[in-house]
Amino acid sequence: MLFRSFFILLVSVLFASCVTYQTFNMDVLMPAKHTVQPEVKSVVLVDNSVPFRGKDVHHINTLGSELSIDTIWLDAFSELTLLALKEELQRRNFFDSVYLHVDPLKKDQRFINRALSWKQVDDLCQQYDAQAVVAVEKYLYGTKIQVERMFDGDLLGYLDAGGAILWRGYNNLSQKVIYRETQKDTISWDVTGGNITQIANGLPAIKGGLGDLAQYLGEQAADYLAPVWETQTRGYYVAGNYHFVQAAEFVNAENWGEAIKLWKYVFDHSQKKVKARAAYNLALAAEILSDYESALYWLKEGMSVYSQLKKTVVVDDRRRMVKYFMYMSKRVNSVEVLKEQIGAIQ
Structure with missing residues (x-):
């Protein structure tokens, strides 16, 4: 033995x-990237932006033929972003409650750069029994579609959807801004096919790509506020x-x-x-x-x-x-x- x-x-x-x-x-x-004082138990997410309108927003290059489109907009971009942020914050279970104020706070393009007043912050916190407000203050986006011919004769197509969001976090207890961040990112898709129709069918529509981008940015924005495993x-x-x-x-x-x-x-x-x-x-x-x-x-x-x-x-x-x-x-x-x-x- x-x-x-x-x-x-x-x-x-x-x-x-x-x-x-x-x-x-x-x-x-x-x-989290920013520390929220422990007394902040609940937050309200709000849309303090106006719908994005820009020039040369969407670019398409198909086998050397270039085209720009400025008539496709996703006015629900900020709403989709805030919905995704709410879901991610709830999943992380850091705050007792996360509320979403569904109505945009401003619609006039003249006030595109105006931050929330402390009276607005206090009113929102009183309405939802919260201690802080997180706002989408401004956003922009754009897409690029490119189709190229590969060495074997097939086509390669890809779609890049990029965007930026200006965030502010307001602590109503201290009457101080918790953070001000400009979030930037891009997500991409690619597909191969024998003709343009196959490429078009394999890539998401521009609005669909922007919707996915909005959701992705919202999920990632939770890192500003809540720890993550x-x-x-x-x-x-x-x-x-x-x-x-x-x-x-x-x-x-x-x-x-x-x-x-x-x-x-x-x-x-x-x-x-x-x-x-x-x-x-x-x-x-x-x-x-x-x-x-x-x-x-x-x-x-x-x-x-x-x-x-x-x-x-x-x-x-x-x-x-x-x-x-x-x-x-x-x-x-x-x-x-x-x-x-x-x-x-x-």
């Missing part, structure tokens, strides 16, 4: 050595000696405490790259346990070990360590911002 156990262990070590570094995905809470990739060393293999089993069982004991033993009793890899794994464990200062400590220890080795040794490991250190340095700051936005981070 002793030999059998040793044989199984040896096979495990040899198999694991084929994969030195193992990755996995984890969800990380990222802070972001899927990121992490990794750790699973091979190099028996302790790494055994620690990997503990990680798979989500027993980080036992894995930490083994990695600390390796760090204290090893040299060179194995010691540095143990430090890297300990930094990962510290991050998983929300101990970000310890994560930085272990990354510094690992970089110190690498500094004693030739620069040509374990180049990939060294780069990975530095990259993780740079990320973790920023992460410490973002966690402090999160504490202001939602409280303690677990």
Whole structure:
């Protein structure tokens, strides 16, 4: 039985050595771009823009033939944007309530650049029992359709829909503007076909593309106000000696405490790259346990070990360590911002 156990262990070590570094995905809470004071429990979304009218808005280039169209408008652009923003904020569950004021607040082109007055903000907050207002103040958009012939004779067509929105967030409690942001982005579609009809059928209509753009911008605008869970990739060393293999089993069982004991033993009793890899794994464990200062400590220890080795040794490991250190340095700051936005981070 002793030999059998040793044989199984040896096979495990040899198999694991084929994969030195193992990755996995984890969800990380990222802070909003702007901090809203905790007393703001509910917000009202409003349209303070006027319908966009511009020149040279839509461009079509078909096999060298160019055309501009200025008669296609999507006056529901701001409404679609605010609907998407409301849905995304509700999904993130950051505010107690998110309200949408359905009626545009201005229609006169002469007041296109006029922001909300604090009386308007207060009236809206009183109406909805909210503490802040987020407004679309101004927007514009445009499209480009291009059709080209490929080397094999088929046609390639694509549609770019781009736009910009001026946002303002108003805190009625402090009577201060939370943020003023100009959001810009473009979304695209492409299709191949044997003739122009196939290309036209494969691309969305201009209004349809603008509607998708409005929805996309609204979803992305939630980042200004609410933290968001972001899927990121992490990794750790699973091979190099028996302790790494055994620690990997503990990680798979989500027993980080036992894995930490083994990695600390390796760090204290090893040299060179194995010691540095143990430090890297300990930094990962510290991050998983929300101990970000310890994560930085272990990354510094690992970089110190690498500094004693030739620069040509374990180049990939060294780069990975530095990259993780740079990320973790920023992460410490973002966690402090999160504490202001939602409280303690677990």
